[in-house]
Amino acid sequence: MVRTDLYTPYDVNDFPLNEYPRPQLRRDSYRSLNGLWHFEIRKEKFIPSEKREILVPFSPETNRSLIHEEIPQGYYLYYKKEVSLEEFANKEHILLHFLAVDQVCDVYINQKHAYTHEGGFFAFEIDIAPYIKDNVALIEVYVLDLTDDSFELTGKQRIKHGGIWYKGQSGIYQPVFLEAVHKDYIKNLTITPSSRLDGYHLKLETDTKDRITIETYFNGKCVHRIETLNHEVFIPLEAPKLWSPSEPNLYEVVIKTTTDEVKTYVGIRLFERKKDDQGLMRFYLNHEPYFLNGLLDQGYYSDTYLTNPSDQALIDDILLAKRMGFNFLRKHIKIEAYRWYYHCDRLGMLVMQDMPNSTERQDIIFFGILAILGIHPKDSRYKLFGRKHLEGRKNYLRDLNRTLNQLKNVTSIFTWVPFNEAWGQFDSKKAVEIIKRVDQTRLIDHASGWSDQGISDYYSRHIYFTPIWFRKSKAKKRIASLSEFGGYSLKINNHIYQEDVVFGYKVFKDKDALMKALEKLYLKKVASKIKKGLSVLVYTQLSDVFDEVNGLITFDRRVIKVDEEKINEINAHLYDVFMEATRKKT
Known part of the structure; x- marks a missing residue:
């Protein structure tokens, strides 16, 4: 039986998620439109139906939305809100931002079509000033979400959900x-730490011809100030404080033009792939070998699905992982809220970022069996990989570029993962080339787990059911990564989505049995592989999600299933093993 009352402990009021939503580019002229909107579920796009209210930004399928209904396939969602704009009357541009709408939407302002957006994971903005009358904006949004019955990227959402596939959600x-x-406002910016670790590069997208003032602060003290007419500058920093998970130092940056002022931040850090003194390829952070020890993080909540119920919910997930001794999260098949990345930046949590992929195939186990046998088909075979339709391939490349642009200024992202387990994988060499053209500061795991094409920075394997092993020779060419493993399951009654469904890769009866198994997994089966070159671990997973009960915390975030202190001790031992394995020989 499906639980309909599985709530996280976070309070949700009538004006949810009202913190500034985009910390990487902040302005004072901000007004949240989260809250109650007029809402309808329509069989036909322009034919009205029952009038209701929805709590934005929660999808209508979720508990917190006030709707909590499944949307019939092919039906439209209709949102409406009237907004007074008197406080903005003296401004030339009024920007309306949507940070994610699933899946395709049309936006009307005062009954005039203003914008069409396709793609359910990405932010977009509309200058609505040309449509404004009498300082009032009537905002209407029509949304159609076909989930995986389309060529849009869907992540793990499926119409036929269950197991590793999750319920679909739609709308804002x-x-x-x-x-x-x-x-002449600042439309966008790109901020990149120098590879010499001596400052940062700043590129501004603006039409201003006037002088620009750029001030850099550390702990509230101005450490550099410049006035310039250039839109691309290098800002030198004397003996900068470097960013790392243990010391997440961030520099605040204030950028002023004659008519605009924005704030952003940057962490000075360097990610590299290079060999240690034993000739094994390792990940390096700020010129030092660094053991990457992380968790798979799906970013789902029991009462809000892909949306975080509160800002504190994001913080708590990150801090839980840190307390247990993990230093990175693999954000799995999802683009997260801007504020999640901000909290990773300021709290010190590295991020391995997946593309929110999709596939036309359902029998993905086929590729898993091939990978176990050491068979990796060429991903130019589009039909075999579930990418036979050109429209799907075009949408993927469109959204790959969107991902790189939307997340380019995140300090903590160290690796891009364009494909996972062969889901819709195609022409991965081309994807790698696109990423490298845009971003030369981060690493790439081109095909996480299966269907390795022998390119990019990682020799990446997913191992759940077979013994954990790596050829040392592989670690001499690429970073050896156990990019998914574990998945140990424990059902916690009254805290699971379906009481009669338990999905996981190995099931345990109680916490003690789970802890003993985890200790054996890490200390007996994994630790010995570090000396042979293993440099990356991704345990599945941070939290339960729908049928999956293999999280370290329950879907509703109310029960931690493991001994935090013991997990921290296990991880500390792994770091010691890695330090010994990479110690310079004298």
Whole structure:
């Protein structure tokens, strides 16, 4: 039986998620539009139906939305909100931001079509100033979500859900907000730490011809100030404080033009792949070998699905992982809220970022069997990999570029993962080339787990059912990564989505049995592989999700299934083993 009352402990009021939603580019002229909107579920796009209210930004399928209904396939969602804009009357541009709408939407302002957006994971903005009358905006949004019965990227959402596939959700599911700006405002920025670790590069997208002031602060003290007419500059920093998970130092940056002021931040850090003194390829952080020990993080919550119920929910997940001694999270098949990345940056949590992929195949186990046998088909075979339709391939490449652009300024992201377990994988060499053209500061795991094409930075394997082993020769060419393993399951009654369904890779009866198994897994089966070159671990997973009960914490975030202190001790031992394995020989 499916639980309909599985709530996280976080309070949700009538104006949810009202913290500034985009910390990487902040302005004072901000107004949240989260809260109650008029809502309808329509069989036909322009034919009205029952009038209701929904709590934005929660999808109508979720508990917190006030709707909590499955949307019939092919039906439209209709949102409406009237907004007074008197406070913005003296500004030339009024920007309406949607941070994610699933899947395809049309936006109307005062009954005029203003924008069409396709793709359910990405932010977009509309300058609505040309449509405004009498300082009032009537905002109407029509949404159609076909889930995986389309060529859009769906992540793990499926119409036929169960096991590793999750329930679909639709509509507005990330914050909506307004900001007003004068002409020649700063439209976008790119901020990149120098590979010499001596400052950062800043590129501004703006039409201003006036002087720009750039101020850099550390712990509230101005450490550099420059006035320039250039839109691309290098900002030197004297003996900068470097960023790492143990010392997440961030520099605050204030950028001023005649008509605009924005704030951002940057962490000075360097990610590299290079050999240690034993000739094994390792991940390096700020010129030092670094053991990557992480958790798979799906970013789902029992009462809000892909949306975080509160800002504190994001913080708590990150801090739980840190307390247990993990230093990175693999954000799995999802683009997360901007604030999640911000908290990773400021709290010190590295991020391995997946593309929110999709596939036309359902029998993905086929590729898993091939991988166990050491067979990796060429991913130019589009039909075999579930990518036979050109439209799906085009949408993927469109959204790959969107991902790189949307997350480019995140300090903590160290690796991009364009494909996972062959799901819709195609032309991965081309994907790697696209990523490298845009971003030369991060590493790439081109095919996590299966269907390795022998390129990019990692020799990446998923091992659940067979003994954990790596050829040392592989670690001499690429970083050896156990990019998924574990998945040990423990059912906690009254805290699971379906009482009669338990999905996981090995099931245990109680916490003691689970802890003993985890200790054996890490100390007996994994630790010995570090000396042979194993450098990356991704345990499945941080939290339960729907049928999956293999999380370290329950789906509703109310019960931690493991001994935090013991897990921390296990991880500390792994770091010691890695330090010994990579110690310079004298």
